[in-house]
Amino acid sequence: MKTQLLTTLGNAKNYTLGVAEAMPEQHYDFKPTAAVWNFGELLHHIGYGIGWWKENYIRQQPADWNPPAAKAGKAAAVSYLKKAFASLEKSMEKVPLSDEVLSGFYATLDHITHHRGQATIYLRMNGIIPPEYVY
Template identity: 50%
Template sequence: MKEQLLNLVVTSRKYTLDVAEAMPADKYDTTPVEGIWTFKELLHHMAYGIEWWGANFVQGKETAWEPTALSKDKKAVFAYLEKAYDGLEKSIKELPLDESVVRGVHATLDHVTHHRGQAVLHLRGQGEEVPEYVY
């Protein structure tokens, strides 16, 4: 089961980073319409979400919702996403696998999928090619 969960995380990481890479750095501060997150804010939220959901629902540590400072640029967003995914993988490898961990991983990845879909719409709105999803 750990191997299956880790494979899900690897797949999520790859596609999330492919989506992040597809947007040119000079368009990271764009938004399709007024009043919603920029592409950079959305990806930063996803990275923080992986950390927060991972702490609360994978590790079982009650953690307040206190988002970190916004990543500076595309490179910083990438680094933050990598760090967040690394932490999730580490938790899966180190924790005893029980139903709450499995549910927590699935909930975390569901949150990522939700927002990654929004990121795909950001790409389309900017006329950028959307990476092919490989499962």
Template identity: 55%
Template sequence: MKAQFLEHLAISRDYTLNVADAMPEDAYEFSPAPGVWSFRELMHHIAYGILWWRDNYILQQETAWAPTPVKGNKAQIRQELEAAYASLEDTVSAGGNIHNGFHATLDHISHHRGQATISLRIQGIVPPEYNF
């Protein structure tokens, strides 16, 4: 079962990073409408959310929702995503009761990654193909 979780996680990571890479650096501040997160904010939210969902729903460690400020260029946001995915991968690899929150965590990522692909399309960018 752990191998299947890790496989699904790798697919999610690769696709999320491909989506993040597809948006040009100069469009990372793009927001599709007033009051809607920019692409940079959305990618940061995905990274922060991975850690928050991991803590609260996989590790069962109650953690307050307290996102860090959004900062950094495209490369730094990508590193933030990579670090969050690596942390989740380490948690899954360690085993334990990962069933409680793993799929909910991936669902949260998919929800916001879908928003990111819409931002790509609005910018005239065809999103990367989803490989599963």
């Protein structure tokens, strides 16, 4: 089962990074309306959320919601996402599976999917076709 979970996580990571890479650097500050995050901030939120969900629901170590400010630029956002996914993968490899861990894992994926869906809309609003989803 753990192999299947890690495969699912790998697919989520690859698609999320593909979405991040598809947006040109000059559009990382794009936001469709003033009330939402720009593209880079949205990706930062995904990365921070991965770590927060991992700590609270997979490692079961209470952590406050206290995200740092997003660093500007594509390279920073992509790097942050890669580190977040690597940390989650490492935790999933080590942690014994339980109902709580599985629930936390799937909640983490749901959060990633929710915001990645928003990111694909940002791409389309800039005339960019999102990468093909592979599962």
